[in-house]
Amino acid sequence: MxxxxKAMDKLDELVELSILYDFYGELLSEHKKxxxxxxxxxxxxxxxxxxxxxxxRQGVYDLVKRCSKELRDYESKLKLISKFDTVKDKLLQIKELISKPTSSNRDNLQEEITTLADDILKEL
Amino acid sequence: MxxxxKAMDKLDELVELSILYDFYGELLSEHKKxxxxxxxxxxxxxxxxxxxxxxxRQGVYDLVKRCSKELRDYESKLKLISKFDTVKDKLLQIKELISKPTSSNRDNLQEEITTLADDILKEL
Incomplete structure (x- = not known):
């Protein structure tokens, strides 16, 4: 490689860990945090x-590995990041629908937005 | 009392624990679950x-108490239930706005729904 x-892989991992930390960091002990x-x-x-x-240095390395595993375990159980992605996507669809100079009529718009809102409620 | x-208090607690379990139950061990x-x-x-x-019987009592504390600790750190309540409220507002025979004009409707969608994104 x-x-x-290698540098790109490291960067990808840091971004992944940073997102995991945003969602689950509060569950780590103060020292690990x-x-x-x-x-x-x-x-x-x-x-x-x-x-x-x-x-x-080895102690830090081990702690970072343990934290990464702990955070990934939380995501595999609660799936908050995956749910957030779905919810975000549907909210952007709502914003898009309401912003376009209406091609669909008011009834259609109501139905589409209501469906998206209900989908989000089910997802959560 | x-x-x-007393029966009402027990019922209130069971409802609270049931909601906590819906959100965080996956984080408990299989035995506790x-x-x-x-x-x-x-x-x-x-x-x-x-x-x-x-x-x-005492063992079960202690385990239920420990689980309840564990689930309440998760909520105090991640606040998913509190966030869910806010998001649900705003989604219902979106559904309400889009469903009423429009008193406000299209521009106002767009602004109000966009603001609510952005508020939800910030909340998550």
Missing amino acids: SEKA RVFEEYVHNDLSLSEIAELNGIS | SEKA RVFEEYVHNDLSLSEIAELNGIS
């Missing part, structure tokens, strides 16, 4: 985080 | 559950 591909934030949000290296917290 | 008031469901959804008594699971 090229250096560029601090270290994980330093890694994911403040973009510190494992060595920098190790020095800041008085633990080994 | 009268017997009736089974016992908790028997208590909250199947309305079995502590003694009946104890017999079914080969544990003491």
Whole structure:
């Protein structure tokens, strides 16, 4: 794997972890939250985080791995991110429908928006 | 407290626990899930559950208390139920707006529904 591909993979993982943390971060212990934030949000290296917290580089690495697994487990059980994506998509459809210079008549518009609103309620 | 008031309190608590379980039940262990469901959804008594699971009545009582605390802790951290209530309220407002024989004009309707959709997105 090229250096560029490796850097892209790392970036993809950081984005994924950052989203997971937004949804489930509150469920981590205070210690895990601090270290994980330093890694994911403040973009510190494992060595920098190790020095800041008085633990080994390996200790930081293990903690980040454990946090990542914990957050992924929460998503596999509660599926909040997947639900959020669906809800967001349907809300954007509502905004789109209500914003276009009406090609469909008022009755159709009412039916379409009501259906989308009901779909969102079912999703939650 | 009268017997009736006690029964109402018990009912209120069962409804609360049932809602908490709908949102966070997946985060409980399989064993806890089974016992908790028997208590909250199947309305079995502590003694009946104890017999079914080969544990003491006190053991069931403690487990139900621990589960209740665990579920309330999840809500205090993730606030999914509180968010759901807000989102549901705003979706009902959208349905109400789009259903009434338009007193407001199309531009107002668009603005009001767009604002509600954006509010929901911010809430999630």
